[in-house]
Amino acid sequence: MRNFSTIAKRAFRTISGKWKGYALLLLVVAAITLTLYIFFFWLDASARLATQARTSTEACILLQSNDRQQIGSLPQAMREHPAVKGSDTTTLLTASPVNFVNAVSRQDSPFDLPGESDQVLVSAHTDIAMSDAFRTGNASLVEGAFPTGSDPQVVIEDVLAKRNGLQIGDSISMSLSLPGYTEPHQLNLRVCGIYHLQQPIEATYYTSDGTPVYGASPYSSVFVPFDTLAVRFPDALSQDSVCFYLTDFTAISSVLEQFRQLNPDPARYTLSDFTDYRYEQLLQASQAVGRLILAAVWIFIGMELLILFFAILSILRSYYKDAGILIALGERRRCVAAQFLFQILVVGVVAVSVTLVGAFLLTPLLATLASGQIVHTAAETLPGNAVEIGAIENMARLLEEHGGNFAMLYASIAVLSVLVLLGLSSFFLFSHTPTRRLFDKE
Amino acid sequence: MLSMQKVSFRYGKNTDYVLSGVDADFVPGKFYTVFGPSGSGKTTCLSLLGGLDTPTAGEVLLDGISLRQIGGEELRRKHVSYIFQNYMLFPYMSAVQNVVTAIEISGKGGREAKQEAEKVLLSLGIEEKDMYRKVRKLSGGQQQRVAIARSVATGSRYILADEPTGNLDKKNAQMIIDIFLRLVREQEKCLVVVTHSQQVRDASDIRYELTDGQLSLWGEAAEYAEF
Structure with missing residues (x-):
């Protein structure tokens, strides 16, 4: 312990005495850390993007x-x-099975309100909670629950509920115009849940003249259990879908x-x-951007390693004389090497810490730049495919939340490992005699 | 007593012997000088006496115990210290820090080391205002006195000096010689100085001449020994 404190004191004296050399080392280590941070950030980002592309492409x-x-x-x-x-x-x-059934209300139906649509879109699912609208988060339940009982139940939109003064437990009846039935059929349902919709649901709906149209539905959707329709109107469901x-x-x-x-x-x-090729498109764009980033990183890393080599060499040369003096004073060679290791590590840890604080602050900017650049590249290289904002926002958030932590950890481990290896190699170096140059040549 | 017994040394297997079968004794309370032509192996002698090099053949003994047993580092920490022609101080440290560094290596530390360093520096004529200046800002004479202080402060009995006045003018050289004499007479130090300087040689008690790898007593001491 006493040895360690003596070595540490001496190391700090050396660092403060030869601050120019160590300042250069600090700058180089900081630059390498930052470059590695960007490298690992991108590595993580592209890996996550690839995973996202594989799992999220619809x-x-x-x-x-x-x-x-x-x-x-x-x-x-x-x-x-x-x-x-x-x-x-x-x-x-x-x-x-998922079926969209065109439901047309009659004049006496609860949905027939002045100036409002006289149609609702009935969407039947075996599991409403996992239907597209709810699964993607576009629709969310704000009141009540999804159907669970055996009686016919329905989940309706909050706008529809408000306009018609409907609450949980109310009964509604709908006249359904169903394929295979010449007359509208009556369906009585109990409201079990009310949901809120962010964006209009995309579905196939029918115009008043019976023309099928696919797109953002102008009608309010109601969700019913598939069996409700299947049991009541087996002929209407002449074609099932999986x-x-x-x-x-x-x-x-x-x-x-x-x-x-x-x-x-x-x-x-x-x-x-x-x-839906949104993520695949982003993935291709990210690969294009990634090639540029990685090329730049390799060039920087190469230059920085070269400078690091000379910085360490310069420090080593100047310390070599100190080592000779210390050995002549009776210091153990392993303590001389340990002091060198300590000096390098102190500077290294300071450089890495300062850089990582900077990197932490830099992460949001880096994430925005990366995602922005990817979108830009995607728009240029893949014309005709609109890149959706949601996907980009999602990617920027993903990069910021995960990429930063991952990159910080790996950059610091990589840099400190290199410094420890360099420092440890000094144990071999100082096991040889650096004392002869203390004496003037005769 | 620090002794060389039939010491031979060469730097590599295929090189000539620098020293061959050297015998010499160095006792505390005496001022020795070793002189000889350049390349004769004077510095090698110092290196072997301080355990920085190991003899190819023969032994260096401290009070009858081989340095191989004691170990070079242990020897230099407790018994032997060096003074070099180019001072070999840490130029970025103050005089006090230089001396404290040596004291810490010898095993003391803290406030005690600092007080000891200040005391020794003062006794060697380094004024208080200079003690905390970086040594590179001190004159050559002052730097050599700091180097002497560093070797004295560790309490070593044997001081090995390599051309200690080589970079100094006559006045400063005399000042260093006076310090050496004080150390020998008052503190019973054993001083072994490798030098070309007639001034230093004249001040020493016992002179050795090193020629052709052999160390031999010179002058009155030799005559006395022959007698």
Whole structure:
């Protein structure tokens, strides 16, 4: 312990006495730390982006069939495929039959209000909570709960509830104009939940003349359990759909292949696949930006390592004479080497700490710059594909929250390891005699 | 007593011997000088006596114990200290810090080391105002006195000096010689000085001449020894 305090005191005397050399070392180490920080930041960012791209690209395969048995058995069979999102039953059910039914109200219906739409869109799901609107967070339940009981229940939009003075527990009746039925059919439902919608739901809806349109629905959506419709109006649901969301959009072809193997007769079903390329587009752009960043990082690292080499060499040369004097004074060689290691580490730790504080403050800027640059590149290199704001915001947040911590940890470990290795190599160096130069040549 | 017994030394396997079969004794309370032509191995002698190098053959003994047993570092920490021609101080430290560094290595520390350093420096004529100046700002004579203070403060009995007046004018050289004589006479130090200086040689008690790898007594001492 006494040895350590003596070495530490002497080390601090040396650092303050030869501050110019150590200041250079501090600057170089700080520069290397910062470069490595940017390097690791980007490494982490691109890895996360790639993962995001693979898992968040909205790839799905829609199977439409009039064979109820086939629709019922396929989810179970497809559960085995690794790319089918969530092989557990709950998740699979979210991708189970989905039907949009055009519901037209009559003059006496509760929705027939002056100046308001006389239509609602009835969306039937086996698990409403996992339907697109709720799963993506576009819709959120603000009151009540999702249907659980056996009686016919419905979840309605808050705007609709307010306009019609509806509350949880109220009963409503709707006249549904259903395919396969010539007359509108009455459906009585109990309001069990009220939700709030951020953006209009995109769906296929029918105009007043019966033309199907896909897009942002002008009508308020109500959500009912699939069975409510299936039991009451079996003929209306002449064609069921199974929608599989994929964990990996690149696996579409293999999933389709499995479908075909399970259903050898293509006449009995319609199979279609949809992919939203937002994240893939961002991923490609990020790879382009990443190539530039990494090239710059390698150049900087190369230059900085060269300067570090000369800085250490200069410190070592000047310390070599000190080491000779210390050994002539009776100091142990391992203590001489330890002092050198201590000096380098003190400067290194200070440099790394100061840089990381700076890096911490720099992280939001770096995240914004990176995501901004990626969007810019995406817009230039992939014309015609709009990059959605939500995806970019999500990426910037992702970079800021995770990339910074990861980069700080790895940059500091890398820099301090190099310094420790350099310092430890001095134990070998000072085990040789640096004392002969103390004497003047005769 | 610090003795060389049949000491031979060469720097590499394929090089000539610098010293061959040297015998010499150095006792406390005496001022020795070693002189000889350049390249004769005077500095090597100092290096071997202080345990910085190990003899190729023969032994260096301290009070009858081989330095191989004592260890060079232990020897220099407690028994032997060096003074160099170019002072070999830490130029970025003050005089006090230089001396304290040596005292700390010898095993003392804290306030005691600082007080001891100040006391020794004062006794060697370093004024208080100069004690805390960086040594590179001191004159050559002052720097050499700081170097002497560093070797004295550790309490070593044997002081080995390599051309200690080589960079000094005659006046400063005489001042250093007077200090050496005081150390020998008053503190019973054993001083071994390698030098070309006639002035230093004349002041010493015993003179050795080193030629052809052999150390031999010179002058009156030699005559006395022969007698």
